[in-house]
Amino acid sequence: MRKVLLQLDSSPHASVFDRIVALDAGADEVLSYGGVAEEGVRDLVHGAIFTRSPKNLHHTAIFVGGTDMAAGERLLTAVRKAFFGPMRVSVMLDSNGSNTTAVAAVAKLRQAAGNIAGHRAVVTAATGPVGMRAAGLLAQAGADVVVTSRRPQAAADAAERIHQRFGCAVSGLTMSDRSEAAAILEGATLLLSAGGAGVSLIPRAAWAGRAGLRSIADVNAVPPPGVEGIDVTDDGVDRDGVVVFGALGVGHLKMQIHRACIARLFDRNDLVLDAETIADVARDLAAASG
Numbered sequence: 001m002r003k004v005l006l007q008l009d010s011s012p013h014a015s016v017f018d019r020i021v022a023l024d025a026g027a028d029e030v031l032s033y034g035g036v037a038e039e040g041v042r043d044l045v046h047g048a049i050f051t052r053s054p055k056n057l058h059h060t061a062i063f064v065g066g067t068d069m070a071a072g073e074r075l076l077t078a079v080r081k082a083f084f085g086p087m088r089v090s091v092m093l094d095s096n097g098s099n100t101t102a103v104a105a106v107a108k109l110r111q112a113a114g115n116i117a118g119h120r121a122v123v124t125a126a127t128g129p130v131g132m133r134a135a136g137l138l139a140q141a142g143a144d145v146v147v148t149s150r151r152p153q154a155a156a157d158a159a160e161r162i163h164q165r166f167g168c169a170v171s172g173l174t175m176s177d178r179s180e181a182a183a184i185l186e187g188a189t190l191l192l193s194a195g196g197a198g199v200s201l202i203p204r205a206a207w208a209g210r211a212g213l214r215s216i217a218d219v220n221a222v223p224p225p226g227v228e229g230i231d232v233t234d235d236g237v238d239r240d241g242v243v244v245f246g247a248l249g250v251g252h253l254k255m256q257i258h259r260a261c262i263a264r265l266f267d268r269n270d271l272v273l274d275a276e277t278i279a280d281v282a283r284d285l286a287a288a289s290g
Contacts, residue, residue, distance in 0.1 A: 117142030
């Protein structure tokens with residue numbers, strides 16, 4: 001039986017990137033819908049689940065994407081509400097690649113630093129979905145997480161949203177200018193720069209040779225890097241005594257995780273892949289690779 005993936009995208013046009021990754025990951029057919037709103041979800045989901053008997057529903061799955069993670073979360077909720085009894089399929093949320101990118105960045109940091117429980121982790125520009133999800137995952141792993149924004153209220157709001165979503169307390173601090181980075185990094189073991197494309201947030205002098213700082217990940221692939229002195233291709237390179245990962249170093253693992261998640265959707269019909277369960281897939285990949 002053919003593996004069919006229903007792609008529900010909140011953006012006007014369904015992501016070509018996500019469709020190609022799904023096909024490369026083993027989906028035989030991807031039914032792509034763009035501009036999907038909550039009120040349209042039920043009929044699309046029912047069209048997917050009523051075509052096959054419950055014992056064959058693991059051959060059908062749903063991928064929720066788009067550029068807006070908040071919209072994606074609402075679509076995921078609507079998808080799950082459309083299921084009932086045995087009439088359900090596995091579903092994955094990865095709007096704008098935020099979940100898989102956050103999981104990959106955290107995995108890289110933990111790979112370099114080892115046990116992070118009790119250690120200070122700084123996530124800069126954490127108001128976006130990658131930063132918020134990465135901060136939540138780090139906090140769940142026991143790290144003492146600090147999230148930053150240029151505006152005090154935005155930092156506080158991000159900390160509160162992370163607490164609501166992940167059930168973990170994090171601290172919000174204002175970093176209005178890169179000149180404040182050194183003070184923010186005082187006592188930090190880990191740093192994730194989650195800022196927008198082409199925005200340099202951390203000068204090299206703030207992190208290079210800093211005592212106690214073990215690992216840095218920067219998810220910005222557009223020059224200049226978010227962390228000055230890191231190359232986009234760095235993948236576990238030791239620079240000034242710190243193990244660093246550039247956007248492509250993180251991105252390679254992100255793609256592995258993305259493909260593995262799509263493949264796993266077709267193993268059963270009741271899997272929900274969001275940040276935490278995608279992190280489980282990443283750990284399985286790491287264990288399998290030795």
